Every structure is written in structure tokens, then in C-alpha cells.
Amino acid sequence: MLKDQLVEIFGGAPLEFEGLALEIFKFQYRNSLPYRRFCEARSKRPETVTRWTDIPHLPVTAFKKARIYAGTEPPVHTFLTSGTTAGSEERGAHHFQDVDLYRAAALPVFKRFVLPDVERIPMFMLAMEPAQNPTSSLSWYLQQQAEAFGAPGTGWFVGPEGLQAERLVEALRSVREPVALLGTAFAFVHLVDWMAERGLQLELPPGTRVMETGGFKGKSRTVERSELYGLIRASLGRAVVCVNQYGMTEMSSNCYDQTLSAGSVLKAGPDWVRIRMLHPETLHEVELGQPGIVAVTDLANLYSSAFLLTQDIGIQHPDGFEILGRAPGSEARGCSIAMDQFLAAQRG
């Protein structure tokens, strides 16, 4: 069974990527009607596709518009996207037939990129507990990490009313050993702003790490990632190492900066994830070093779609990739209105 094969691979068994990708393509083509139609419109069928790079990538927007599900039984859990994309309150849904598979993929990746040097560590979650936010894949993901790798002191510091900054800083004050702070980028912005307003500074022990994820869309304040990392170090300690997670609700596996795992800020993922940058017009792969739309192949997405076309722009390098940002709503020149502007005017 594909699932058993995947679990073994997540556990370290050797992977023959192309063969497995083609098998999963066949499986999803058979079981997911929207995906099959999408492929048919491109004259791509399992009988004719012989290379994994020819498998069509489903735009992530499809998760908002259709039920992208290749499971053979009803899903046991559904995670929703945050729905903060400009002008759209629609939320994408990622259905899981099997959260065991998700967990089996999530743990080794997190271990490799965030905890390569420790077995257990106290985790301070800048996110809501899964019980309070059951449709958040990030909350669920962090919960799995806490259960597998959390040391005493692990806790959650975002409630329905937002970041509990005072409680968090109070807890951090008594820290004597390295800790991990994990959560959304915006929660970290909130934390450093809150501390700066009060003139608070901490010097957390070396080995302390921050893992942040997600963008700032729809938020009151946007900062560059490098600026955010500077602010985090200024507030929490000069030795704090920051790592960005590149992931999305529509994926089961994540990619990370290799800062802790290999001393590089370029991103990488596990063996069962392949990232390619595609030309927006031809959808052919661009050359190394050239910007393109990020196409993700995540074999852990067995019961949804393993072949995704994101809305991000990135650059692939020989030893990792970088994300440049999100495709703008529209890039009008001159006096015709840009879509983002229009939407802003509508909201205003």
C-alpha cells in the first residue's frame, strides 16, 4: 500500500522518487475527480506521463473551489487555510484520510531542521492550542512536535484574544536552558513590538531558537524577514537563531531554512518533497538562479494532491531555494488601477 510505503520512507527507508511519484499520480488521478478533470484538460493521463516532472501541478486555489480529496474513505480531519488573501474570505480545505501519515511525515522533518542538536526542549508556542483552533494545521503540527519533543515548561501563549505577551515574557524570564519559540511570524512581530514599547529585553541562553512561519497579509504591520530577525534578537537575546518554515495548509510536509541543520539560510525539505521553479507562462522549469513560480511535489499529500502550484515566487539554487514573495494581485502600470488598490478602495 502506498501509505505503508510512505511511512517507511518517512522513517528512513530508501526512496525511488520518480516511481513513487508516478504511482501517487495514478492513485490521485483515479480517486480525485477535480484533479482528473484538470489533467484531462491538459491531455495528461497516467498512461502518457512517464516522467514525474510532467505530472500536472494543481493550483492551490483549487482547494478553495473544489473538494480536493483522493481518499478512499471519508476524511477524519479537515484543516482550513487562514483566508486572508486579499479580497477573498474564502478558505481552502485540506482533508485528511489519515493524520497518522501526516504525523509520520511531520516529526522527522521538524527534528532535522529545528532540533538537529537536541532530543527534547521546552517549547513556547506563539499559536493557539489545537483545542481552541481545531482547523489550524499549524496548531495541530505544533501539538505533534510538543508531544514528541517538548520538555517540561512547554506551553501555549495565544488565546482567542491574541498573543498573551505578558504571560509569555514572564515565563521566559525564568528560563535557564535553551528553549524553542514556535509560531506565526505575525505573533513574533506582536511580541517584539510589545516588549519594545515597555523597554523590555531578555537574554535567552545560547541554543535558543525561533521558528516562525506565514506572512503578514491582512495584518496591521508588515516587516521584512531580516528586520524581524533583528528585532527578535534585540528583544530575546543575541544568540537566538531564527528559522523560517515554508509551508502551507495545502501541504503535509514543510521546508525550512537550513540555518540549524547545515548553516545555510537557503531552504530545503525532506527527500519526499521536491521544489521546482516554473515559468509562469510556459510552466516549464526555469534555470537555476532564475525566479519562477514555486511548484511543490509533496508525496506525503497522498490523500489530497501531491502536485501543487503555489502562488509564491522563488529561486532555486544548487544547495537550496529561497522565496521572494507572493505574486501580487495585479501589476498594472500607469493609470489603470491595480487590483490590490481597487480592493483597498472597496474596503476603505
Next chain:
Amino acid sequence: MGEPWDDAEAGVLSGRPVDSILAVLDQVADRFADPADPLVQEAVRQIRESTGLAVPMIREGLADQVGRIRGIGSLLDAELGTRYALDRFVERAPGLWGRAWGPGLLTCIFSGNVPGIPAFDMALALALKSSCYARPPQAEPHFASLFAQAVSEIDPVLGRELHVCRWAREDRQPYERAGGVMAYGSDQTMSAIRTMVPPGVPFLAHGARLSFAVILQEAATAETARYLAKDVAWYDQQGCVSPHVAYVERGGDLSPTEFAQVVGEELARLAQEWPRASLTIEEGAALRRERDAAEWEADALFAPPEGLDWAVIHSESCGFQPSPLGRFLRTYAVDRWTEAFGRPPQLLQTVAVAGAPERRLLVAEQFGALGASRIAQVGAVQRLHPVWHHDGRATVAALVRWTDVDL
């Protein structure tokens, strides 16, 4: 000439009869109508290099844009009563004589979406016997200089009054002596310029606008669809008058879906005749996102099997979503055109309307009340009448100052 007040205007053009300036402008327009003229060829080459627009489109567009300056005399007559108010006192009403003075210096900031646009305003400055500081856009920095050169070659005195320079955005100097400021661009750019315009100096700001098309039942034909496709293809849909969406009434020769399909077929043909400029990665990614979303949302999608050269995204229910541009048109089927009311509620500029003349006027009345400044013919949205009120406001009348004499 000979009147004592003629010397009141400091500029070197103050003594020059308006007709003699207009005659030079006509000669400049003649030059640009001749595709064999080396200066025109150079302009086409430069514009092609900086914008990537199709050469035949640049040629045709340039002849049109520069050709509009022939209408400046009519514009002066329309807004001043007579162009000769710029030469002498003229009777404006029984018992009242008036004379109009140009701004002296007109400072213009242009945007890069439509090449050739600077011609009209630079020429207008001259017709108003004024100098012009023109800041061309980064996206197309050459045309304004070549236009100034064309004027110089015919009339060096006039040519010396045109100053083309990409001054720093925060440089206030070009505004300090200005008697009028005219600018095109984003609302952000407009706000930034507004802070630099001295109090009391007229500022004509042409910020972001939104245009669309309405196809009345009687005009829902293949011919109209082809005209509309051309409006969409012009300047790769980046003009402020380029339609983002089209509302198509049901009940015509073609159903709205069929109409959308013909627009698509014509866009496919135009992609050969007028290939679209290549896209930046951001533009490409934005178009890819829209096209992909349309595949899941639209009632019908007409687009090339591969690539993003054009797309018509059809919906059987009325709605409104702006286009990402780059020859992407959204069409909405409506039972009656009034359904389009309130869809694009603000920032309205051109509504291209195809239909019987009496119904077009009815549409004009209603959309005018909602803020539209122009009702255009489908297939001719880019052909701007020289006397039109740009964004619904007077141009010349806003720029001149009057001296009135009671008799």
C-alpha cells in the same frame, strides 16, 4: 500685437499669435503621421525597446496620440470661447471683455502605460504660450525628448520652451515656478506631488481609474466582439481607458457566452498580429493565478491551451472583479445593462458602450450620474477626442488665468 498689455506676460512666447503656434503643432503632427520619417522610426524603436509593445501597435498609437494635437485649437475654442483670448481681449459677454493668460510654466509628470501621451500636454503648454517641464516615465523615457526634438527642428524658439528631464521624485524645484501642474500615475504618486505644488497653483491629477464595456443587446454581434477585443489588446490593456470587464446583454445575435468566445478568437488572432509584451515574473505570476482561478470559477474560460497571452473569463451571473490586465477580459452576462450599476462603484472613467444611439445616450445619462466621465465607442476607446474632458474636468479652463475688463 501692439497692445500695451501684451508685454505683461513674461514668457518669450507671449507675443506670438496662437495660430502661428498651432501651425507648428500641425507640422509636428504631420511628421508623426509619416512612418518613414527617421525621427518617428527612432521613436518607434525606442518605445519598442523600453515597453516591448508590438511595433504596428506603437506606430498606429503614436500617429493617433500625436495626431490629437491638431485638435488643440478646437479645445481652446471650446474651453475659452475662442482661442484668440490668448492673443488679445475678446468680448466674452455683453459689456465684458476678457483675455486669458497661460500658466507660464506647465509642469507635467507622465506615466508609462501609453506611449505618446506626453505629446498632447507638451503641445498644449506651447499653445498656452507657456514653457513645459516634462518628466517622462521610467518605463518609457524617450518619447518626450523626441517630441521636443521634432518641435525644435520645425521651430527652435518653441522647441526651447520644452524641457524634458527625469528629475528626482522629491525635487521641488520643478514645481516652485509652475503656473500649473499636470500628473498621471498612481494615487500614491498623486498625493506625493500634491504636497509639492505651491498653494493656488492648479493641479490636474489623473490618478488610477477604472474602465469597462457595456454591450447592449442589439450590438451583441461578432463585429462588436472583434472591436472589443481590439480595445482590450491596445497597450496590452494598460491604458486607463482600457476595459477591465464587459457586461453583455442577453437576447442579442450572440449569446453572452458566444460573444465572449468571439472576443477570445479575435484576441488569439491579435496575439499574432500584435504580440503582447513579455511579462515580468510578477506580472506572469499574477496572470497565472487569475487564469488558474478562472478555471475553477468561470462559467466559461476562453484561453490558449498553454501560455497566458490572453484570456476571456465568462460568468453567467453579474459581478465585478478587476482584470489583472495583460489582455485578460472578464465578461458578465446580464439581462439588462442596468444590472451593472453599482458594480464598479467608484473611480469610474470610460464606459465603452455598443448599442443603438438613443440607448447609448440613456446609458450615458445613467452612468454619468454614477461618475463616468466618458462614454466611448467600442473599438475606439483609445481614440481620445481632443476636446474631451479628461477625467470629467476642464483642462485649459483650469490652467489659464483671466483678466476681465468691464466696458
